[in-house]
Amino acid sequence: MTLLIVGATGTLGRQVARRAIDEGYKVRCLVRSPKKATFLKEWGAELVKGDLCYPQSLEEALEGVTAVIDAATSRATDSLTIKQVDWDGKVSLIQAAKTAGVERFIFFSILDADKYPNVPLMEIKRCTELYLAESGLNYTILRLAGFMQGLIGQYGIPILENQPVWVTGASSPIAYMDTQDIAKFAIRALNVPEAQKQTFPVVGTRAWSAEEIINICERLSGKSARVTRMPIGLLRGVQGLLRFFQWGWNVADRLAFSEVLASGRALNAPMEEVYTTFDLDKQQTATVETYLQEYFSRIMKKLKELDYEKTKTKKKKEKKTPFKQSSKVNSQ
Structure with a gap:
């Protein structure tokens, strides 16, 4: 089986x-x-040069491909908008996959996308789900909540560096999952008959609020967090202002996602039946505690090593040279 991963x-x-x-x-x-x-x-x-936003580049990439796993999404720093990548690009990919006779199509969506019609990324994910389901392709949709990897940049590093940790509104609890565990579900979906033309939540073992994540990071790092709360009204104002400038559209669309994070509504779903369907062991799924503990263990060990090297170098510099010692003797 040949897979095309986007x-x-x-x-x-x-x-x-x-x-x-x-x-x-x-x-x-x-x-x-x-x-x-x-x-x-x-x-x-095997690498094939191409771009979702250039449909003509997809034909060669899909030649001989059995299944597509689509993990692409736009970034806030991209010159292209969310609509161009996450809608126009995905529509082109789905159409090209159907033309190429692809047997399986795995798509990553976001949990509860249908509940936030005013959030561009959520609405686009909802529409893409519908378009894929109506395309005739043999699909599986996996709805995600959040990546554990994102916790490091959002909480871990700012706390270690004594930088502000930004928290929005009521802080919706999120069932974060390690991307390595998400990958297990994506690959397993290729060979599970019950996953065909179905949609599943794929989320972590429990939902965590921002405050709970901060408490764990403080305990593991031995440092106190500088928590700064950003009023949702201010974010909406900044979002509205950015829409006046073309260069700010992508950032504004991303800021709109703060409505999800500040809603107070948990991004979580039952997973018992999903584990059974995919024949995966929940006990082997990483938890937020173990993930953060492993990160801080590595980083604190590294910091101690750097501090040791710094102290050793400092002591070497403090040692007096023979010239200085002799000068001191002569002066006496």
């Missing part, structure tokens, strides 16, 4: 690619910059 250089996509290669699949990755994706080639993947 978005393979991203946080989730690279884990999907790694898992697929480890399980013996022939993996092809659609990349915009082969130079930035050399690590995928080193792992054993």
Whole structure:
């Protein structure tokens, strides 16, 4: 089976690619910059240069492909908008996959996307789900909540560096999941008959509020967090202002997602039946506590090593040279 993985250089996509290669699949990755994706080639993947926003580049990428796993999404720093990548690009990919006779299509969506029609990314995910379901392709949709990897930049690093930790509104609890565990579900979906033309939540073992995450980080790091609460009204104002400038559209669309994070409504779902369907063991799923503990154990050990090296270097500099010692003797 030949897989085409789209978005393979991203946080989730690279884990999907790694898992697929480890399980013996022939993996092809659609990349915009082969130079930035050399690590995928080193792992054993075939790289094909292409872009979702250029439909003509998809035909070659899909030649001989059995299944597509779509992990691509726009970034706030991209010059292209969410609509261009997450809607126009995905529609082109789905159409091209159907034309190419692809047998399976795995798509990552967001949990509760249908509950936030005013949030661009959520509404686009909802519409993409519908479009995929009506395309005639044999699909599986996995609805995610949040990545554990994002907790490091949002909470871990700011606390270690004594920088502000930004918290929005009522802080919706989120069932974060390690992207390595999400990748297990994506690859397993390829061979589970019950997953065909179905939609599943794929979330962590429990939902965590921002305050709970901060408390864990404080305990593991031994440092206190500088929590700064951002009023949702202020974010809405900034979002509205940015829409006056074309360069700010993408950032404004991303800021709109703060409505989800500040709603107070948990991003979580029951997973018992999902684990049973996919024949995966919940006990092997990483928890937020174990993930953060592993991170802080590594980083605190590294900081101690750096502090030791710094102290050793300082002591060496403080040692007096023979010249200075002799000068001191002569002066006496």
